[in-house]
Amino acid sequence: MKSELVKNAAISTLVGATLVTGVITLAPGWGDESPPPAPGPAARAAAAVGAGAPASPADLTALIGDREMWLRTHPRDEESWAVLGSAYVEQGTRLADAAYYRRAGSAxxxxxxLFPGEQGNVDALVGLAALANARGDYAAARTSAESARKQRPQRWTAYPALIDAYNGLGDYAAAGKAMDKLQELHEDAQTMGRAAQILRDKGWREDAAAMAYNAAATADAPAEKAAALYRLGELAWERGEPVEATGHYDAALRFAPDHHPSLAARGRALAALGRTDEAFRDYQAVLTQVALPEYALEAGELYASMGLDGDATTQYERLRAP
Structure with missing residues (x-):
């Protein structure tokens, strides 16, 4: 059972890896009618938005609240609607809550x-691409991201969504070309992280690990650091090194204790090491945060391996829930 658990968990690694790369990537700068949020959590999230980096869950929530409040009195501010929509996408991905996707589409x-895409509303087009990627509609994501890129070919923010769309469609050559352009336009920890994923998909695992280490060293904010360390953990896990992987997940959780991909991945690695009590603790904690299907599957297999058939059945039923 343990080998089967590890085998199936490796498949879910691919799903989890897409979550940490689904960050907001809107261009910095605010229009005349859209001032930046006041100093504090919302401002930190806005800064992360502008840099294409992950914001902490608390800061992201603050940004959503700030833009919602602003739009109640400035409903014709198309830029804030685009920011709010993209923030909803990120929140929906983190919480596995499709209600945020519906709000994102509306925003x-x-x-x-207010400002059509063909007239230059690139931020909203990028938001639509991110939303389509989150929903698994990669063809629609490609269309929106390509439209944004054609209008603003030097605007780097269209490329992350375009890369995700191409990868989702299996067009890895196009994803690689888009990655090259992104690196030319904008080099930071997030870009390095995406490059590591591209290298990993090509089977160049040593190069992917080197790039992932660079991303972890370059990352500044805690949420960004956690995402980079998580990626290092995933690469170690895929190499069959659960001890090293656990170390990376531990480090990620020290920077961001609420980084649920690292928490679930650590549970998976601990299970592979036979440390079932600790794995049980991590899965209980992560399923309290967010009930993603891959987490429920892994938890169910762990519970079954421990003879906890009732708990396993509860998790499997989550997979069948609409």
Whole structure:
């Protein structure tokens, strides 16, 4: 059972890896009608948005609240609608809550009604691409991201969503070309992290690990550091090194204790090491945060291996829930 658990968990690694790269990537700068948030959590999230880096969950929540409040009195601010829509996408991905995707679609449509995409509303087009990627509609994501890129070919923010769309469609050559352009336009920890994923997909695992180490060393904010360390952990896990992987997940959680991909991955690695009590603790904690299907599957297999058939059945039922 343990070998089966490890085998199936390796598959879910690919799913989890896409979550940490689904960051907001809007261009910095605010229009005349859209001042930046006041100093504090919302401002930190806005800064992360501008840099294409992950914001902490608390800061992201603050940014959403700030833009919602602003738009109550400035409903024609298309830029804030685009920011809010993209923030909803990120929140929906983190919480596995499709309700945020519906809100994102509504906000982005309002932004495009006020300022159509063909007239230059690149931020809303990028938001639509991110939303389509989150929903697994990679063809729609490619269309929106390509439209944004054609209008602003030097605007780097369209490329992360375009890379995700190409990868989702299996067009790895196009994803590689888009990655090259992104690196030319914008080099930071997030870009390095995406490059590591591209290298990993090509089977160049040593190069991927080197790039992932660079991303971890370059990352500044705690949420960004956690995402980079998580990626290092995933690469170690795929090499069959659960002890090293656990070390990376531990480090990620020291920077961001609420980074649920690292928490679930650590549970998976601990299970592979036979440390089932600790794995049980991590899965209980992560499923309290967010009930993603891959987490429920891994937890169910762990519980079954421990003879906890009732708990295993509860997790499997989550997979069948609509």
């Amino acid at each position: 982005l449509r309002v932004s495009l009604e």
